[in-house]
Amino acid sequence: MEIKTYLTDQRQVVENALHSFALAAEGPFSRHIEAMRYSLFVGGKRIRPILCLAAGAAIRDNEETRNNLLPVACALECIHTYSLIHDDLPAMDDDALRRGKPTNHMLFGEAGAILAGDSLLTWAFDLLTDPAYGSLSVGQRLAITHIIARASGPLGMVGGQSLDIACENREFPFETLQTIHRCKTGSLITCAVQAGAIGAGATETQTGALIHYGNLIGLAFQIVDDLLNATSNTAELGKAAGSDLAHGKATYPAYFGIEGTREKALEAIEGAKAALTGFDAKAEPLRALADYIYTRTC
Ligand code: GRG
Numbered sequence: 602m603e604i605k606t607y608l609t610d611q612r613q614v615v616e617n618a619l620h621s622f623a624l625a626a627e628g629p630f631s632r633h634i635e636a637m638r639y640s641l642f643v644g645g646k647r648i649r650p651i652l653c654l655a656a657g658a659a660i661r662d663n664e665e666t667r668n669n670l671l672p673v674a675c676a677l678e679c680i681h682t683y684s685l686i687h688d689d690l691p692a693m694d695d696d697a698l699r700r701g702k703p704t705n706h707m708l709f710g711e712a713g714a715i716l717a718g719d720s721l722l723t724w725a726f727d728l729l730t731d732p733a734y735g736s737l738s739v740g741q742r743l744a745i746t747h748i749i750a751r752a753s754g755p756l757g758m759v760g761g762q763s764l765d766i767a768c769e770n771r772e773f774p775f776e777t778l779q780t781i782h783r784c785k786t787g788s789l790i791t792c793a794v795q796a797g798a799i800g801a802g803a804t805e806t807q808t809g810a811l812i813h814y815g816n817l818i819g820l821a822f823q824i825v826d827d828l829l830n831a832t833s834n835t836a837e838l839g840k841a842a843g844s845d846l847a848h849g850k851a852t853y854p855a856y857f858g859i860e861g862t863r864e865k866a867l868e869a870i871e872g873a874k875a876a877l878t879g880f881d882a883k884a885e886p887l888r889a890l891a892d893y894i895y896t897r898t899c
Contacts, residue, residue, distance in 0.1 A: 604889040608646075611654065615647045618671040619678065622728060636709040636717035637724070640682050644700035644839070646897075648822075649681050649793040650674030652890060656797025656811050659877075659884040669735035670800045673745055676725035677793050680753050683721035684789075686714050688762070694844065701839035722753070737800060745796045752792035761785025770849035778851050779820075786826070787819030794818075794887075810876050814887065817873035822894050824866040827852035829899070832859060838899050870895045 626635040653674040689696040689704040706714035761784025794815035798808040853862040
């Protein structure tokens with residue numbers, strides 16, 4: 602399948618859905634909502650929502666499934682966007698550029714950026730639990746909300762971020778790096794795939810295979826991120842290249858060198874595709890997305 606066309610189409614689907622759900626920047630909170638909207642619509646690959654929709658389509662490729670998963674997909678993008686806003690803050694990575702544009706705090710100030718992130722996170726759960734959207738059963742909605750909360754919080758993304766910060770400028774075992782990658786980046790990617798499976802009514806076996814796929818592409822995604830940070834440039838990435846070295850972060854290239862790291866990423870991608878062996882042609886986008894994650898340049 603032609604991944605470029607697929608990604609362009611799917612990005613448009615996600616973009617339209619985000620616009621349809623997003624709060625309008627008006628009324629007494631207009632400046633705050635403007636700050637939320639700025640980062641939500643400033644660009645981005647929309648990989649997590651696309652993975653969620655693709656996982657659902659691998660099980661049931663129909664309009665009802667798509668409509669049920671769109672609020673979930675958008676909620677995932679809101680959580681991802683909040684994490685980037687907070688990650689860029691002076692107290693964290695202190696970055697001025699994200700997606701090729703000024704970071705949120707450069708435009709809305711530190712307090713404004715913290716609050717924009719807070720509201721994107723909270724609003725994601727509003728979207729997930731609003732019965733006005735889609736026709737998921739209460740059980741499906743609860744299961745999806747739970748895995749997303751788990752993946753985003755202290756045992757997932759935020760936990761991984763705090764471990765990452767605690768390990769800056771320190772030597773630590775490779776297992777710790779794996780934990781950081783699995784939690785900081787992998788958990789939200791895996792849960793995007795798992796949420797798609799649950800929303801589409803996957804069997805336990807299908808969900809298990811998709812979680813395995815998600816774990817491996819999540820790992821590959823962060824390995825490739827490490828590689829790009831070490832080998833690409835700021836113009837191509839739209840964010841600061843070389844920042845891992847500057848922040849004294851241990852990364853895959855630090856352990857395995859550039860070529861060794863590429864091999865590790867490829868190994869994870871091959872494993873992810875192997876996890877889809879029992880799936881038919883409806884899983885073709887998931888296979889192509891795995892390849893894309895390995896070959897992406899930003
Ligand atoms: C709660 C204070 C507080 C902070 C939270 C959790 C957190 C801050 C940050 C961790 C999130 C993080 C930056 C993970 C790294 C994951 C990663 C590789 C992000 C880039 O994702 P892409 O490439 O970005 O999908 P685009 O711009 O395409 O959306």
